[in-house]
Amino acid sequence: MTTVPTEMDLNLNGTFYKGLDKKNGYSNETKVCIENTVKKLLHNDTSLSRPGMLLGKIQSGKTRTFIGITALAFDNGYDVAVILTKGTKALAQQTYERLKMEFEDFKHDDILQIFDIMSLPDNLTNYELEQKIIFVVKKEKNNLNRLKRALFETYPSLTNKKILIIDDEADYASVGFSKTKSEIYEIKVIAGQIDDIRQSLEQCDFLQVTATPYSLYLQPDNIEFRGFVFKPVKPAFTQLVPVPKEYIGGDYYFRESEEENTIAYYIYEPISPEELIILKKPDPRRFKIEEVLTSHKVHSLSAAVMNFIVGGVIRRIQSKKIGERPKKYSFIIHTEQKKQAHEWQEEVVIEMKQHLSVIVHENPELLTDLIKESYDNLKKSLLLLNCDVPEFQEVKYEVIQAIRKDHIMITKVNSEKDVNELLDDTGQLKLRVPLNIFIGGQILDRGVTIGNLIGFYYGRSPKTFQQDTVLQHSRMFGYRPIQDLAVTRFYTTEEIYDVMRKIHEFDSALRAAIENGNDNGVIFIQKDTSNKIIPCSPNKILMSKVTTLKPLKRLLPIGFQTGYKTYISKTVQEIDKMVDSFVQGNAPVLIDLKDAVTIIEKIHETFDPEAGERWDVKAFISSMEYLANNVPEQHIGKVWCVVRKDRNIARFRKSTGRYEDAPDTASGGQNELNVAKRIANGKPCPHSYTPARLRRTRMERCTILVACTCHASENANGGIYE
Incomplete structure (x- = not known):
């Protein structure tokens, strides 16, 4: 499990959390989940584009857990909780009744108020406003407009309080884009309303709750169009809801x-x-x-x-x-x-x-x-x-x-x-x-x-x-x-049963990756290579940069530009020294993943970020790590390395003027792609190409310094990463 910052001391003996624990008898695992989540909310800035994620399973007790989180949050500086529910009366009423039941004693003691936003009185007194407040709000246009008026017009004093927004069924209506007839991407109304509210609050933390987080993990960091910046609800951290044996x-x-x-x-x-x-x-x-x-x-x-x-x-x-x-x-x-x-x-x-x-x-x-x-x-x-x-x-x-x-x-x-x-x-x-x-x-x-x-x-x-x-x-x-x-x-049917079984495997793999501490910012979501199964509606990730990993696919930088020779020659020498220490001749060799990552990072240092196309090195390394760590135990943490020297590869193809995108066949290549296909049996295969000379002048930008490709094995599962 991901470790939690220890410098943040929580009040675990407050009125709300202690009272609910006594009432419900939370298991040790549930307490850890609740306490870790509140620690992370306090420690991370989740008020805008990077909310927290509470990830559970279908009907596994997510509501019970986020109610416990609300109680502990009230004991640790939060004054208002906004619970966003799916836009149906059934779920809103179910959530409202559940909250009333759980917090009943606190309501009787006049230390907490619970309101369905559509039934909120216009004449709350200071006595009531000084209590802890929970708003239940459907993800529906009128409900969200009513919440906005309550916070910013009717009771503006609430905007000075510390607010926790909990988005239940967060992937439903909270994200999504539509393509208009004129081919312009537009944010769906509900997502825009939620974003408008959370960006207007000064002390606001944001927690998503869902069992199906695929569209949320695959959101871009931000989107700007027509002068408006939209901050998608992309998780800053993920906390798993424990799954009891029952x-x-x-x-x-x-x-x-x-x-x-x-x-x-x-x-x-x-x-x-x-x-x-x-x-x-x-x-x-x-x-x-x-x-x-x-x-x-x-x-x-x-x-x-x-x-x-x-x-x-x-x-x-x-x-x-x-x-x-x-x-x-x-x-x-x-x-x-x-x-x-x-x-x-x-x-x-x-x-x-x-x-x-x-x-x-x-x-x-x-x-x-x-x-x-x-x-x-x-x-x-x-x-x-x-x-x-x-x-x-x-x-x-x-x-x-x-x-x-x-x-x-x-x-x-x-x-x-x-x-x-x-x-x-x-x-x-x-x-x-x-x-x-x-x-x-x-x-x-x-x-x-x-x-x-x-x-x-x-x-x-x-x-x-x-x-x-x-x-x-x-x-x-x-x-x-x-x-x-x-x-x-x-x-x-047998076909649907097989699809559901595969979906279960994909979902379990995602949960296992998070449980094992995959917190480097790149989330892998498995996908059916036959395209029979997709993670979510394409509209939900219409604006996202999503790449698919599939058997025998290669990833490589295309169209990049190197820095000037005087700036990068020292780094190139370090790369050569490392590569020569591993490889003698043309034969492929197994190297440790950590060494491969070091080489890739150094290669990235030689690129000029202001010129040429950008290379998403974080995604490249994450893909290599993912492939190298999802293999039989005896092969974990190893990758094949193929090195070729004395190449002089042009940046552009003479025949078409397009970027050179096949360094394994260009300029004297021996079709190393076939070599990679042969040896990448369960492990990724990076290639390293180093040219005979370095050159870059103001007039001549044509020589690729190093190109790397990563081949997944034929048996590798398909994956989507952002």
Whole structure:
């Protein structure tokens, strides 16, 4: 883990942090995360272009952690906290209710006030303004305008206070650019409003909270257009939210699921792509809805619904037997964005429910077969638990009762209005009956909590998968009792499952890199080399300088200019001395990464920053370090070095007048690219070219001093860095 500055002493015994710790019983890992984050906020200038990053996993406790950070910040000099939520009433209300519950005692003691910005009174007294204040603000135009008026017009005294802005779901609406018809890049309205507010505050720190940070890491440092300077929200530091062992995420669904004799092994159920096509819209030629329980065309969906009903019934039976109150359970169907598809899917599932009600009386044998198929399916994972497994006849009886007594509810959710009508007092989706089936799309993702989820039928299959979007769709992630997992099933196509598994691997690699202390300012985000998966929407990084690393690609400076001979000759001699100490002749040689970095840094010293094209040496070195350290253990920290001397390479090609961009083939080259391809098996391969003579005069700028290329191995993962 990255070490934290020790010179900053925190008050860990203040009223707010101590009170919340007593109430919630934070784990040691969570305390470390909270305290490190506040230390870094105090130690780093995060008020403008370099906010802090609190990086968690989907439904892993990020809200709980940033509430703890808010409490500790209040004990250490901050007076106001602004919580930016996703621009939906559901998430704003959920956050507001959560904050009210957590800080309830402090509100009663008149030391803290909490307001939804749209309900903020215009007549707060000094008595109230002197208390700690929390504003909950949706990332929406009117909310942000109201916040701006409150801070700078209604209560201008607040601008003199120390303010902490916490941007929850920070990659949503906080960044992004649009290309107009006239090809001019424009900042999206929300991002511009947030930026305007934070730049106008004198004592303001900024913390981003997200599980999908890819677009944020890939932001440029600043953008200027039409005379306006925009400071993108690019992280200055990253603090990882600890992941307790009780958390169920990608490791469970895509790694543990490969191990036989585990509950996870039984969780995935493949569905056919043809079934997803049928569920897009009505088409009697493909599927007759009256055959909904018997047609093989929608067998996975009908089996999924039956598994959910049987699984929910089994869990309720188990709870009753040990004297617990039976829970209500949920199942999500999310395959399409279009409302037309949601309406059709609702029609299909309602028809399924009605058919079940009919066959209770008219075809009990078919119902018995359907229940038995699901019971046998779920029993495989239930038997791996040391728990009571109800007998089939008992389960069958309770399933029939659930059908007869209408314990199954089907709800279509495809608008914010739908979500708002379904919220309970805490801002979560209300489970009204024992078995709740929700059909919808994107409106069900990002922070909307759906309790006791034991079934997820997922089928979003675009041409290109956006990594952040797919992860946010993964509502099956979170804290799940092991007993619920035994009856949980996840349904999707094999193609989508493979994509999600690869996304999990990419996400895990990013987290591991941060955990291992990759804080040199260049963040590597893995990318599918086939372009089936991209990190985020292209609009979010439209203005960014992003480079892709892929197998056998080379990076090299092009069009640079060297300094005058009198200025650089000493450095050139130092480079020659180092290179000669490693290499004799033309044969490639393995050298230590640290030595390669030293050579590259010295090469960069010979460039004239005022002339020619610039070389991003930090990105070059970071790429070399990344490739050299992501190899089998016995090869870590080594790179191949190929040296060629006595070259006289022109800066421009005579034939085209363009910059020379292939030093490995130019001016007597022996096609060292093939050499690099042959030896770069798991390690990058830098080349060093030194010419026979140095020359640079006012009239002649034609000789390349040194060019370096870096070849990734054929097996290297693709990567994006900024």
